[in-house]
Amino acid sequence: HSFSSSVVQLFIQVNPGSNSTPPLGDLLHVRAVGDNDTLHFLFCSQGAPTLLFVHTNSSSSNVQVNWTQFLAPNTNGSLKVEPESSVLYSSAIVFSRLLEYDDVNNTAEPTSEFFPPYDLQNFTWNHLNLSGHTALLCGADASFTNGSLCLQVCLFDSEGRSQSLPHLLHSVNSSQLELRLDGVPARAAQSRFLLELQAVGGAYPLSRMEVHESIDDEYTPSIFKVTVSLHAVRHVFLPRLVCLLGGNHPGLDSQHTPEQKPRTGMLSQHTVQNEQIDN
Template sequence: MATMKKRSCRVSSLIFLFSAFSLSESLFSGGETFKRKVTVELNPGGEAPPGGDLLHARAVGDNDTLHFLFCSLGAPTLLLVHTNTTSSTVKVNWTQFLNPNISGGLKVEPESSVLYSNSVVFSRLLEYNDVNDTAEVTSDLFPPYELQDFTWSRLNLSDFTARLCGVAETFTNGSLCLQLSVFESEGRDQPWPSLLHTANSSQLGVWLDGVLPRATRSRFLLELRAVGGAYPLNTVEVHRSIDDEYTPSIFQVSRWVSAVNSSSDVGGFVQWKPVAYRRSAPALEDATPCRHSEPQQRSGEAAASSSRLIRAFYTQPETFGLNVSFGLAGEPFYNSTRFLSWTVLVGVGSPPIDSFSPLVLAIMAVGLGTPMILLLLGGVCVCVRKRAAASSTVYEPIN
C-alpha cells in the first residue's frame, strides 16, 4: 500500500512538471517574433574607396525601415537611421563623402521620413600603468591610441556580419577588431555575455588581441562618442536583476539613453553588460568587470573631424562621450592573457529586457506548487480515511 502511494506521488509530480513546463513555454515563448527583411550592401553606389569601407545594412519592417551604416573611414562609426516608410533609401555622393571638409555627402531619402538618428564613434583606446593595482586612472596614462589614425582592413562580410581589424604603428604583434551583426528577429548569441537582441538592434563586439602592452601592469579604457540630433544619448541608466542565467555572476545592465526620452519607445539606446572577457572563448574564470564614466558633452566638430560618416551625415550634431574601463583592483592585468573582449548593443525603441527562461519558470512553479499540491492531497486523503473509518464503525441493520 505504501509503495503504491509513493508511485502515485511520483507520477503526480511528473505530470505537474510536464504541465508547468508546457504552460510556461506557451505563455512566455511569445510565438513567432517580429521580423525584418535585411539586405547588406558594401560601398553603395560606388567602388571601394581608398583607406576604408562603408557598409549599409537595410532592415525593412511592416511599415518602417532601419538603416545601419558602418564606416571605417576614420574612427570606426556605426550610424543608425530610423524612417517611417519601407521605401527609404541611402544616397552617397562619393566626391563629397571623401572630402573631410564637406558635409552632406550621405543622405537618407526622403529626408522627411527620418524619425530618429544616432551614431556611436569608437574614438580612442587608452592605456595606463596601474602600478598600485587600484584600477584608478592616474598620471600614469600613456599617450592615447587615436583610432582615426589606425590602418583598417577591408570589411570581411559573412551573411549579416561584418568584421573590421586595425593596427597602429605603436602596436606590436596585435590588433583591435570590431564585429557588427544585424538581425532579422529576436535571439541571443551563445557565447557570453549572450546579450538578448531584437530586430530593432545591432550588436558590436570589440576585442583587443595580442597587443604588447606598454607596461606589465597595463589596463585599458575605450572612449565612445554618441553623436545625434534631437535626442542625444546623454545619460547612463543601470538596471539590476536577480537573474544571471545568461551571463553568470552579472546582475545588471547599463543603458546609454536620452534623459528626455528614456521612458519612451521613440529614440535609441546603447546597451551592455558590465563585463569583459580575457580569452576568446569566454569562461566564468576569464570574466572581468568593467565600469563607465558619466557622459560628458563633447565637441561635435571633433567627432566630425575624426569620422567621415559623421561629417557626411550631420551638420551640427550633439555629441556626448564616455569611457568604458576594463578591470577592477585585484583583477588580472591585460598582460596575463593579452586578450580583452567587450560586447554592446545599438538600437531603437525600448532596449531588450532579459526574463526568466521557460525552463526556469517551470522549475520555480514546481518548487512552489508541489508543496501546496501535496498538502491538498494529504488533506483530502485524511478526510477520506476519516469518513471510511466512521462508516465502518456504524452497526448495520439486521433484516
C-alpha cells in the same frame, strides 16, 4: 527603436553605389525594414570607425551616397536619406581613441596619468570582412608589431541567442558589438585599456543618463550595471558589457562604467538596443 513585427527584413550592402573599392575605408549599410518603418544602420571605417543610426517612418526609405564628396575631406552632404521627410531621428557613435594607464593597485579606477593615446583615425584599417549578418573590422596603430584592435558588428532579423559565449539574448531591436584587443603591446606591468566613445545626437542629443542594475539572464548569471542614454524623442541607447578573456572566451567578472577598462587580449561584448520607451 521598436518594430511593429517580431521579424524584420535585413538588406546588407558594402560600399553601396560605388564602382570600386574606396581607398580610405569601407561603408557598410544595413536596412532593417519593418511593416511601417526602417532602421538604417551604417558602419564606416574611413577615419575613426563610426556607427550611424537613422530611423525613418517609411518602409521604402533608402540611403544615397555621393562618393566624390564622401571621399573628400571636410565635406558635408555626401550621405542622404531619401525621402528626407521620413527621417524621425538620427544618432551616431564614434570610436575615437584607445587609452592606457598603469593600474598599479588593480582597482580598475583610472588615474590622471595616461600614456599617450592611440588615435583610431590614424589606424591602418583592413577592409570590412562581411559574413552573413556579421561584419568584422580590424586595424592597428603604426607602433603595433603584431597586435590589432577589432570591432565586430552582429545584426539580427529575429529573436534568439548568440551561438558563441556568453550567448547573449537578442531581438530585432538589438545589435551586438564585440571589441577585441589582440596582442596590443602593453606599456606597463599592469596596463589597462579604455575605449573612448563620442556620441552625436544631431537635432536630438542625449538628454539624460540613467544606470540600471539587474539580474536578467540565466545564461549569463550576473548583476549587470547598464548605462541607459535617453533621447528626447524616446530613443534609448542601451549598452550591456560582458568581458571575456582569451580565445576560448572563459568568463571574467566585469561591470559597466562610463569608462570600461579591458586588459590586453580581452574581448568585450555589449548589446546596443534601439527601442521606444514610455515617459
